[in-house]
Amino acid sequence: MGTLIAVMFAAAIAGSLILGTENEMSAAFSQSALDTAELAVTLAASMAFWSGMMRLAKKCGLVDTVCRAVRPLLRRLMPDISPGGEAQGLVSMNAAANLLGLGNAAAPIGIAAMRALCREEASRRTLAAFLLLNTASVQLIPMTLITLRTKAGSASPADIVLPVICCSALALAAGLISVFLLYGGEGCSCHCLQRPQSVR
Amino acid sequence: MQLSLLAAPAVCALILIAAAVKRVDIIGEFTLGAREGLQAAVELMPTLLLTVSAITMLYRSGTLGAFAELISPAAAHLGFPAEAVPLAMIRPLSGSGALAVFENIISADPDSFASRTxxxxxxxxxxxxxTIAVYFAAVRLRADARVFISSLTADFAGFVFSALIVRLFY
Incomplete structure (x- = not known):
């Protein structure tokens, strides 16, 4: 990730010199700190809010219900998470939030799930599979898209639902195949949190 | 359709009502959970700062757009609409950027092949x-190359299949 960020910065500078967008670049640079601050506050607030909600959901048994519903799916994708544990509950809630298209809830719950997975020393493969569930964005009703298409005057804004589901499923399948190929039967734990990694 | 806009608040209401029925200490438990969430947020902030500024630079300098223009003839030749190439470029990097590009594409004709794709x-x-930056920063773990490869495989499959599926469906 560190190397990638350096490459992105270098490419941006080179690109702006070639394209003659130095003015936009300098404006964007001073603006980006402000934008990030805004993003940080929003993210922190939504993480706090949904972590609080998840704790309530766990206390009243809702998490266990969702867990049972998605267990058959998750057991195959992530065989090494312990049943009934904190990680399993959060991973299930994250999957449910993704399916319902609740992006604002899915991200903070997903972050909490990553932390729980690492506390339970999940394997690297499990982390990659979990990440994929979030980046492939399988959702039942892409609400934002339908709203935007309606606004643009589409004749039938909701007719993309089925193609979107098919495409997400295929993309997820392709990603999962690559996870299985790349990680094989790897079972070693990641030992994160106990051993902070330095940024290269 | 308006109903699904209420999904997130409805989920919250459901949780709160279930908690009230089960006589859970709502304020106390919520506060404990929220505090944990805030701590996690503070831990991932530094990485977020760096990643977001790098992405903003790449997008705003026009580098990404120029690159998209460069490869769009080739993509069009392979059956992927040239208008949608910039979206494919920005999508993995920036959510708000992708939304702006998307609105721009569909503003002309929301039911065209390019718009549907x-x-x-x-x-x-x-x-x-x-997502990778935030999720891995939250556990202070370096994302290895395999994480990027598998996620980008899924994204690339998404690009390829989006055009194919739209052709198939309409």
Missing amino acids: AAVLMGSTETTFY
Whole structure:
């Protein structure tokens, strides 16, 4: 990730010199700190809010219900998470939030799930599979898209639902195949949190 | 359709009502959970700062757009609409950027091949780089190359299948 960020910065500078967008670049640079601050506050607030909600959901048994519903799916994708544990509950809630298209809830719950997975020393493969569930964005009703298409005057804004589901499923399948190929039967734990990694 | 806009508040209401029925200490438990969430947020903030500024630079300098223009003839030749190429480029990097590009594409004709492909692409992919950065920063773990490869495989499959599926469906 560190190397990638350096490459992105270098490419941006080179690109702006070639394209003659130095003015936009300098404006964007001073603006980006402000934008990030805004993003940080929003993210922190939504993480706090949904972590609080998840704790309530766990206390009243809702998490266990969702867990049972998605267990058959998750057991195959992530065989090494312990049943009934904190990680399993959060991973299930994250999957449910993704399916319902609740992006604002899915991200903070997903972050909490990553932390729980690492506390339970999940394997690297499990982390990659979990990440994929979030980046492939399988959702039942892409609400934002339908709203935007309606606004643009589409004749039938909701007719993309089925193609979107098919495409997400295929993309997820392709990603999962690559996870299985790349990680094989790897079972070693990641030992994160106990051993902070330095940024290269 | 308006009903699904209420999904998130409805989920909250459901949780709160269930908690009230089960006589859970709502304020106390919520506060404990929220505090944990805030701590996690503070821990991932430094990485977020760096990643977001790098992405903003790449996008605002026009580098990404120029690159998209460069490869769009080749993509069009392979059956992927040239108009949707910039979206495919920005999508893994920036959610708000992708939304702006998407609105621009569909503003002309929301039911054209390019617009439909763009919509399917939007719906079946995510801001992959941002998600990887945030999720891995939260556990202070370095994302290894395999994480990027597998996620980008899924994204790339999303690009390819979006055009194919739209052709198939309409």
